[in-house]
Amino acid sequence: MAWKDHFITLSQRLAAHEPSLYPAEELDELDDIRIGKLSVEGFGEEEKPFALAVKSALHLFNESLDASHELSQELHTPEGSLLHGIMHRMEGDYPNAQYWLRLAGRLPFSDELGGRMQAYLKEQDLARVGSPALREKLEAMASQAVYDPASLTQAVEQQVTRSRDEGAEVMLKHLQWMELRQLLDYCYVRSGGEGGLFA
Known part of the structure; x- marks a missing residue:
């Protein structure tokens, strides 16, 4: 199954869920594994950071903060900083969240x-x-x-x-759900996905 098929299947299920403001544990361990298995091989240099951001955002929908953090801290992009900030907000580290949100700045959406x-x-x-x-x-x-x-x-x-x-x-x-869905959709499109996910 191609990236797009895997992604759409996962996103339709996960993005319907409104993550907690203070998650205690991940929503679904199997979905965590499925997200981890989404390969970013074959993406161009410009698209790959957005594909990684897609994975990080899906982890946030699944409330698997550590897995999202591993990805977002390696993304030196505005989208990566926004994901990093949202993750810290969800874990309750508000000063750290504010640092990353300032770093993200204003995004196109x-x-x-x-x-x-x-x-x-x-x-x-x-x-x-x-x-x-x-x-x-x-x-x-x-x-x-x-x-x-x-x-x-x-x-x-x-x-x-x-x-x-x-x-x-x-x-x-x-x-927070609206924020995550907008970010997920934007990164999906920028990774090469066609159309919007939530139109």
């Missing part, structure tokens, strides 16, 4: 993702978020169509370490 995130938050009843500090962070994110992974990380840190608000948990997990 930032405007599109910012608009989607803003639209999602505008549909939510932010008044149901019990923590005033967390509600304020979400309201600020809803006020502008800007993808800011640093602000998302601050909100996740507030939720995980202090607020533990049920309503905010749902929203933040969904925002």
